[in-house]
Amino acid sequence: MNPTEWFTEQVPAAGTAFSLKIKNKLHEEQSEFQFLEMYETETFGNLMVIDGCTMVSTRDNFFYHEMMSHPALYTHPNPKTVWIIGGGDCGTLREVLKHPLVEHAVQIDIDERVTRLAEIYFPELCESNGDPRAELKFIDGIKWVKDAAPNSVDIIIVDSTDPVGPAEGLFSAAFYRDCAACLTENGMVIQQSESALLHLKLIGEMRDAMSSAGFGHLQTLFFPQCLYPSGWWSATIASKADLSKFREHDSANKPFETVYYNVDIHKASLAQPEFFKKAMALK
Numbered sequence: 001m002n003p004t005e006w007f008t009e010q011v012p013a014a015g016t017a018f019s020l021k022i023k024n025k026l027h028e029e030q031s032e033f034q035f036l037e038m039y040e041t042e043t044f045g046n047l048m049v050i051d052g053c054t055m056v057s058t059r060d061n062f063f064y065h066e067m068m069s070h071p072a073l074y075t076h077p078n079p080k081t082v083w084i085i086g087g088g089d090c091g092t093l094r095e096v097l098k099h100p101l102v103e104h105a106v107q108i109d110i111d112e113r114v115t116r117l118a119e120i121y122f123p124e125l126c127e128s129n130g131d132p133r134a135e136l137k138f139i140d141g142i143k144w145v146k147d148a149a150p151n152s153v154d155i156i157i158v159d160s161t162d163p164v165g166p167a168e169g170l171f172s173a174a175f176y177r178d179c180a181a182c183l184t185e186n187g188m189v190i191q192q193s194e195s196a197l198l199h200l201k202l203i204g205e206m207r208d209a210m211s212s213a214g215f216g217h218l219q220t221l222f223f224p225q226c227l228y229p230s231g232w233w234s235a236t237i238a239s240k241a242d243l244s245k246f247r248e249h250d251s252a253n254k255p256f257e258t259v260y261y262n263v264d265i266h267k268a269s270l271a272q273p274e275f276f277k278k279a280m281a282l283k
């Protein structure tokens, strides 16, 4: 392939790669934390790449952003305060703010440049940044959670890059213990948990770390995301409270539009594949 016409993300350990045909390179820079690239693609709109990994495209980001937000927000009985750790493209923040119960949503990304570039290349994802309930912070999410007071947040959404570089500590038992300490009674963490096909060991380790931090209830949910390795992604919810039910009636009557999420998709995303149940020793 001609590298000037295609962007390719290789996953050498899996022997796979995903490519998008590129029209133009729009921007590149080395920020204080990571290498940021923006492309215009032939068929997927704009594309954000961080340290060589695809993050967001105009065409398919709705799968990820909707599934990182709505299942958790419709599982919590009364989500008033939500923190998004990472999420600098602002797409998760936009989805969270669609919920009328939410009174305060804070996005905490370590790298302000990601948000500044998203404002230019993904303005639709940033359209709720001016909502009076929204607050943007540019600091390390690990420190933010460590310094937080007990009982200060209902839902923590960890919308981070892969567990390397600045995001590595976001997948640790120490981080989950700090999350457990600042969550309210029915509080929960939801974190992107990579691909069950390619990263099963990582998901197992992440679930073990969440359990060891005191979260007795875990729920991994599955959804498509063609931009990410294998095209099949997951997120894992951890809580001290029961996760077996969600606000099904509210979800079925959601007062906002989505592209992918609805009550049936929510239910379907909770179904656990046979190999996953076996690997995670689930009943």
Ligand code: SAM
Binding pocket: 054, 055, 056, 064, 085, 086, 087, 088, 089, 108, 109, 110, 111, 114, 139, 140, 141, 142, 159, 160, 161, 162, 165, 166, 167, 168, 170, 192
């Ligand atoms: N959906 C994407 C994915 O899974 O590939 C994640 C997108 S979002 C752009 C990831 C963000 O996590 C980046 O903007 C990065 O700056 C942020 N990030 C990484 N480590 C962080 C940390 N320790 N604290 C806060 N933000 C962090």
